Amino acid sequence: METKDKGQAVYYYDRAKRMEKAGPYARFMAEHYGAKRPGILRSLTATRPLKSLFLALMFMLVAVLVVGYVQGAKNSGTVAGSRLVSTAMWFDGHVYVTVKRKPTFFGRDAGPQDRLAIEIAAGDGSAHAVAVLQAADDETRLRFEAASKPEAVAVLATAGSGDDASRLEMLVKVE
Numbered sequence: 001m002e003t004k005d006k007g008q009a010v011y012y013y014d015r016a017k018r019m020e021k022a023g024p025y026a027r028f029m030a031e032h033y034g035a036k037r038p039g040i041l042r043s044l045t046a047t048r049p050l051k052s053l054f055l056a057l058m059f060m061l062v063a064v065l066v067v068g069y070v071q072g073a074k075n076s077g078t079v080a081g082s083r084l085v086s087t088a089m090w091f092d093g094h095v096y097v098t099v100k101r102k103p104t105f106f107g108r109d110a111g112p113q114d115r116l117a118i119e120i121a122a123g124d125g126s127a128h129a130v131a132v133l134q135a136a137d138d139e140t141r142l143r144f145e146a147a148s149k150p151e152a153v154a155v156l157a158t159a160g161s162g163d164d165a166s167r168l169e170m171l172v173k174v175e
Contacts, residue, residue, distance in 0.1 A: 078104070079168035080116045080159035084133075088122070088172040090149040095174060097122040097142040097153060099133060116159045122172075124150040133157075150174050 019027060038046070045051045076085040086099045099120050115135040122129055122142045129142040155170040 075155075075170050075172045076102075077157075077168040077170055079118060079157045080166045082115060082118065082159075084118070084157055084168065084170075086122075086155045086170050086172050088153045088155075088174045090146060090174050093145060093147065094143050095122075095124060095127075095146045095150065095153060097129070097155060097172065098139065099131075099142070099155065099157070100139045101133065101137070118157050118159045120155065120157050122153055122155045124153050124174075 019030060022030070044054050075087065076083065078084070081104075083102045083104050084099055085102050086097060088095060088097045090096075099122075101115075117135050118133040120131050120133055120140060120142065123144065124146055127144040127146060129144040131140045131142050133140045151174065153172045153174055155172055157168040157170070159166045
């Protein structure tokens with residue numbers, strides 16, 4: 001390196017000119033091993049077949065998530081700030097329904113002092129049972145007669161009265 005004027009440097013090495021005169025192996029090495037590595041997304045979409053495969057996988061993932069959300073679990077829901085999950089089984093001529101109070105996914109979980117009593121009715125169209133899930137309880141069980149095993153049981157949970165009433169309807173598959 002040499003300086004012509006004060007503060008200006010003159011470089012005699014020019015990489016572009018050197019690479020023009022270099023052989024094919026030297027150019028290959030300079031292109032591939034001196035370059036920055038591509039990221040994961042660029043690696044997954046580097047060629048046309050990889051792009052189409054990546055888009056197909058993304059489409060299937062979104063479709064599975066949407067179908068799962070739309071079909072969702074019909075045996076759970078929220079009423080008066082409490083998340084309820086219900087299960088049902090048939091045994092020896094009776095349908096047994098269990099309704100449990102679970103913690104909410106997000107937000108503050110209401111303690112027994114903040115909860116409301118929830119009236120729960122369950123039935124299969126020909127018979128039904130009614131119970132009350134008290135504020136201090138986390139679970140209640142209902143039983144009603146059924147001559148044969150029903151496919152599903154409807155569960156209705158109601159909290160409050162009048163205009164402030166909150167309702168939840170669940171359809172529970174009987175096991």
